[in-house]
Amino acid sequence: MSTVKIPPVLRQAVGGERTVEVTGETVGEVLTNLCDQHPAVGSQILTPDGELHKYVNVYVNDEDARLLQWTDTPVGEGDTLMILPAMAGGER
Amino acid sequence: MSPSYQDLLATAREVIPEVEPSEVAPRVEAGDGPLIIDVRETAEWDQGHLPGAVHIPRGFLESRVAGATSGTDQELLISCASGQRSLLAAKTLADMGYTNVTNLAGGFARWKQNNYPVEVPRILSPAQRSRYSRHVLIPEVGEEGQLKLLDSKALLIGAGGLGSPAAYYLAAAGVGTIGLVDDDEVDESNLQRQIIHTTERVGMNKGESAKEAIRALNPEVQVNVHPFRVNRDNVLDLLEEYDVVVDGADNFPTRYLLADASLMTRTPLVHASILRFEGHASVFNPYDGPCYRCLFPEPPPPDLAPSCGEAGVLGVLCGVMGNVQATEAIKVLLGIGDTLSGRLLIYDALGMTFTELKVRRDPDCPSCGPNADLQLRDYEAWCAGVGSHDHVGATA
Numbered sequence: 360m361s362t363v364k365i366p367p368v369l370r371q372a373v374g375g376e377r378t379v380e381v382t383g384e385t386v387g388e389v390l391t392n393l394c395d396q397h398p399a400v401g402s403q404i405l406t407p408d409g410e411l412h413k414y415v416n417v418y419v420n421d422e423d424a425r426l427l428q429w430t431d432t433p434v435g436e437g438d439t440l441m442i443l444p445a446m447a448g449g450e451r
Numbered sequence: 452m453s454p455s456y457q458d459l460l461a462t463a464r465e466v467i468p469e470v471e472p473s474e475v476a477p478r479v480e481a482g483d484g485p486l487i488i489d490v491r492e493t494a495e496w497d498q499g500h501l502p503g504a505v506h507i508p509r510g511f512l513e514s515r516v517a518g519a520t521s522g523t524d525q526e527l528l529i530s531c532a533s534g535q536r537s538l539l540a541a542k543t544l545a546d547m548g549y550t551n552v553t554n555l556a557g558g559f560a561r562w563k564q565n566n567y568p569v570e571v572p573r574i575l576s577p578a579q580r581s582r583y584s585r586h587v588l589i590p591e592v593g594e595e596g597q598l599k600l601l602d603s604k605a606l607l608i609g610a611g612g613l614g615s616p617a618a619y620y621l622a623a624a625g626v627g628t629i630g631l632v633d634d635d636e637v638d639e640s641n642l643q644r645q646i647i648h649t650t651e652r653v654g655m656n657k658g659e660s661a662k663e664a665i666r667a668l669n670p671e672v673q674v675n676v677h678p679f680r681v682n683r684d685n686v687l688d689l690l691e692e693y694d695v696v697v698d699g700a701d702n703f704p705t706r707y708l709l710a711d712a713s714l715m716t717r718t719p720l721v722h723a724s725i726l727r728f729e730g731h732a733s734v735f736n737p738y739d740g741p742c743y744r745c746l747f748p749e750p751p752p753p754d755l756a757p758s759c760g761e762a763g764v765l766g767v768l769c770g771v772m773g774n775v776q777a778t779e780a781i782k783v784l785l786g787i788g789d790t791l792s793g794r795l796l797i798y799d800a801l802g803m804t805f806t807e808l809k810v811r812r813d814p815d816c817p818s819c820g821p822n823a824d825l826q827l828r829d830y831e832a833w834c835a836g837v838g839s840h841d842h843v844g845a846t847a
Contacts, residue, residue, distance in 0.1 A: 367727045367762070368755050377802065403755055414751040414837075421808050441808070445747035446724040446731055448612070448701050448759040 361389050361434045364441040365400075372399035381440075386417060387430030389440055404442065416443040460535060463542035469556040475528060476567045479503065485526035485553065488512075488519065490540045499569040501530060501555075501562060512540050513547065518590040523548045530555035530562070573598055579671075583625055591787045597625060601671075603784040604628035606693035606718075608681055608709060610657040611635070612764060613699030613723050615647035616773035617780070621697075622665040622672045624781055629665065630693055631658035632677040644766030681705060683712075683827040690716040695783050697721045697776050701758055703750035704830035710735065710743035711818055711827060721779045723772040726757070728765050728800040730772035733791045733810060734779050738819060740792040745813040749837045768800050 363379045365372075373379050374397075381396070383389035390411070394401030404415045411417070417424040418441040424432050434440065454462070478484035479502055487504035489496055496506045507515045509531075520527065527549060531537035534557050541554045555562065563569060575583065575594055579601070586592045586600075605626050607614045610633040621629055637648040637660050645657075652660040658676035665674050681689060681700075686708055690696055696718050700706050706724075713720040714737045722743060723732040735742045750756060775796065782788045797806040817823055 367729050368751075368757065377799070412751070414747065414749045414755070416747070418808050421806075423809065423811065426811060441806075443808070444751040444755050445703070445706075446726045446729070447703050447706070447750075447756045448725050448764060 360436060362439045363389065363393055364439060366442055366444055366446075368444060368446075369400055369403060369442065372403060373397045384433060384435070385430060386419060386424050386427075386432045386434055386440065389434055390417070390430070404444075414444055417441070418443060459542075460538055463538045466545055467538060467541040468553045469534070469538075470528060470553045471556050472562045472565050472567055475555070476562075476565075480568070485528040485551075486520060487528045487530055487555075488516070488540075489530050489559070490537055491531050491559070495532060495559075497572060497574050499563070499571045500559065502568050502570045504530065504570075509536055509540055512543060515590070516544065516547070516549075520549075524550055526551045526553075528553050528555055530558055532558045533560055534558040579625075582669075586624070592785065596785050596787070599785055600625045600781065601627040603695070604630065604693040605780055605784070606630040606632065606689065606696045607699060608632050608696065608705065609699035609701065610645075610647065610661040611641065611699060611701065612644045612725060612759065612766075612769035613773040613776060614657075614697070615645040615661070616770045617697050617699065617777040618661050618665065619647050619668065620774055620777040621780060622669045622674075624777070625669065626672065626781070626784065628673045628675065628693075630675040630677060630689070631661050632679070632681050632689065633657040633661075634678055634680045644764065644769040646770070681708065683708060683830070686712040686827070687716055690718045693718060695719050695721060695780050697780055699723065699773065699776070701760075703756065703834045706743065707750065707834065708827065708830045711825060713737055714742060714819055714825060715827075719783045721776045721783065723776045725764050725768050725772050726759060727763055728768060730768055730775075730796075730798040730800075732772055732775045732779070732796045732798070733794060734783065736783075736790075736792045741810045741812040742816060742819040744818040745816045746795060746810050748813070748817070750834045765800055768798075771798060771800070 360380050360382055363381050365377055381389045381393045383392050404412055419432055420439055475484055487501050489500050489504045489506050490509040490512060492508055505519050529537040529541040534555060538554045541552045544552045583597045586597050587594050603626050605621050607618050610631045618629055635657050637653050637655050637657055639653055647661045647664045656678045658678050662674040662676055665672055690712050696713055698709050698720055717737045720735040779790050782790050793810055795808045795810050814820055818825055
């Protein structure tokens with residue numbers, strides 16, 4: 360079970376929660392399970408082919424998952440995944 | 452019987468070796484001399500001192516010496532006007548455990564008589580010294596750092612939520628020139644967070660409004676109002692004029708434009724973005740650490756990236772993040788501390804947590820990578836076009 364931190368723009372898709380506990384042995388499994396549980400998340404971060412959009416960064420603890428083993432990165436109890444799209448604001 | 456002044460000097464002479472200017476001058480010139488601590492009063496220091504010396508007036512010696520030295524075994528040469536105050540100062544340092552302390556024989560007067568090089572410091576005026584006294588007291592800033600800030604130029608993109616606190620504090624800090632790029636006018640709905648503006652100035656250009664506030668706070672600061680939107684025709688000329696750019700933009704095309712322009716002009720970029728209760732901040736030093744596109748290669752589509760105008764923002768969040776930017780800008784300008792380069796700071800005001808993520812330079816970065824073909828593009832069109840089709844080759 361890993362903790363997934365949900366960015367503000369996706370919180371509505373998970374019922375307003377800031378973190379969600381999700382099962383899975385790897386980053387890929389956790390994200391798949393998250394999107395299964397909350398399909399509205401999937402429609403935002405996945406392409407129609409089920410691949411992760413390039414504008415979505417995923418961090419395992421403080422490290423970019425792409426620089427680890429990407430979706431094969433093992434995760435477990437106590438690990439935190441953060442889904443991180445860029446934010447635009449600013450407020451002129 | 453209590454020891455007289457002469458007795459104290461004699462006692463000090465027994466334990467503190469004296470060094471003639473002729474012995475130490477070649478080492479000072481070669482740059483491998485001891486750390487020179489000048490213990491004279493400020494007015495004397497201002498008339499000139501040994502090159503590279505640090506100034507700690509005698510009265511502050513005990514309290515400040517640790518901040519100026521690397522350890523009690525560092526080689527120190529203490530100087531004053533004639534070599535007597537410095538002798539007693541050196542004795543005090545020896546009593547404090549400093550093991551390698553010498554005294555400059557004949558002091559600054561003998562040094563100068565022998566025509567060894569002298570540095571005359573550029574100094575703060577009495578009014579400046581008073582205004583910035585809390586900075587001058589910090590060893591990492593000091594008078595030299597304050598002079599550097601007064602010579603510095605910071606460009607702020609946006610005089611809004613982030614730009615308001617950033618401009619205010621940079622002005623208070625004495626950053627000599629502040630440029631404000633904003634084509635927008637102050638609206639009543641801005642005042643919940645854009646604290647540099649006032650109810651009276653609703654309708655005024657935000658740069659002009661901020662200029663009035665800054666003039667009232669610190670009339671010494673030169674404010675350049677740029678009442679237009681930054682675009683690819685003006686961005687390079689604009690950035691060339693400044694030492695650091697503080698990004699408080701409200702949209703992705705401007706952010707990616709600034710990211711590329713900061714690389715092209717080698718201008719450090721202090722980034723922050725905000726939404727609701729959450730803020731991001733980082734520093735992007737051109738070609739020395741990651742750039743914005745190493746972190747976010749592409750912008751998300753509009754429904755994943757609402758503006759604060761659409762999704763809202765806690766007013767005070769702007770204060771926290773804008774001041775993180777001001778802090779980082781000051782550090783960049785002074786060259787002190789560890790900036791957020793290579794790190795993304797995420798502030799969650801609801802949970803009151805600060806999280807740090809590592810940001811690495813992307814060897815394939817389309818902006819700063821070795822094979823990048825960096826040129827300014829139509830960022831509006833690019834931001835509207837990406838995200839809908841590009842993806843990485845991995846399935847989640």
